[in-house]
Amino acid sequence: MASGVPSVKKKMEDPASEEGAISLPNPHLEKIKEDFLYHFALGTATHDFPALFGDVKFVCVGGSPSRMKNFISFIAEDLGIGSPSCDHPNICAGTDRYAMYKAGPVLSVSHGMGIPSIAIMLHELIKLLHYAKCSNVIMVRIGTSGGIGLEPGSVVITKQAVDATFKPQFEQMILGKPVIRSTVLDKGLAEELMECGKELNQFNTVTGNTMCTLDFYEGQARLDGAICSYSEEEKLEYLKSAYEAGVRNVEMESSVFAAMCSLSGLRGAVVCVTLLDRLEGDQIITPHEVLKEYQTRPQKLVGHLIKKHHGKQ
Structure with missing residues (x-):
């Protein structure tokens, strides 16, 4: 088996329970x-x-x-x-x-x-x-997103991951039935990250809700997909209602990330840079070099957090 780490044939023992340990809420794994x-x-x-x-x-x-x-x-x-x-x-x-x-x-x-x-x-x-x-363990998703009412290049630290109806929940079909899970993220970790943003003072850093969608085009109210079933007026009305509900950016992973971190006992955070303001348009026309710099901003913010924690160890 090819991989970047050495193979060692060793049978795993059951990890001892301890404070801060990773939880596996699946009893079937004990049989494997x-x-x-x-x-x-x-x-x-x-x-x-x-x-x-x-x-x-x-x-x-x-x-x-x-x-x-x-x-x-x-x-x-x-x-x-x-x-x-x-x-x-x-x-x-x-x-x-x-x-x-x-x-x-x-x-x-x-x-x-x-x-x-x-x-x-x-x-x-x-x-x-x-x-x-x-x-x-601290787990952070770093990525890009579409902003709502924010200047491009702003970094959003997620308060709550919400669905397309602005509810803080993740719904999944399991055995043919809908299962709803909480998308609560670690409040203390979000506050630490916001403090890191103030200390860096290099770019606009805000907290807000992040809307997680199942699609990049119609699911995010874009007008430039291959299929579109709504008007520009309806799009803007929806995005403005999202802003009024506290949503500051849109992406496609935060809800399940938050739900799984919470279920596993992991301190989780989501930090995404906005590449455009969706109230102003749908297509990303910012020059490539500017986008590359934008994408380093979540890395810098999370890196600052890690460096502070690492220095305390």
């Missing part, structure tokens, strides 16, 4: 002697998870593999445990589904686009952290 995390190409029978990941305290996830590789290089240099020339191998090189990089206590993982993709990744990532006996 060897768990193969298929989409990571990592398994408990072939890899020593505590040795490889037991020191992880911070997990940052984002859509693009290249962005997450850039982040691990950035944070390694920021923490003084690597340089820009250091090569950080893809731990999940045995698959092309997701990419994973590690530098000291920081794990950086790509999740693709949309709720289904990030949900699959999170199931396996949460199991990995549990099998590694990690504790007191």
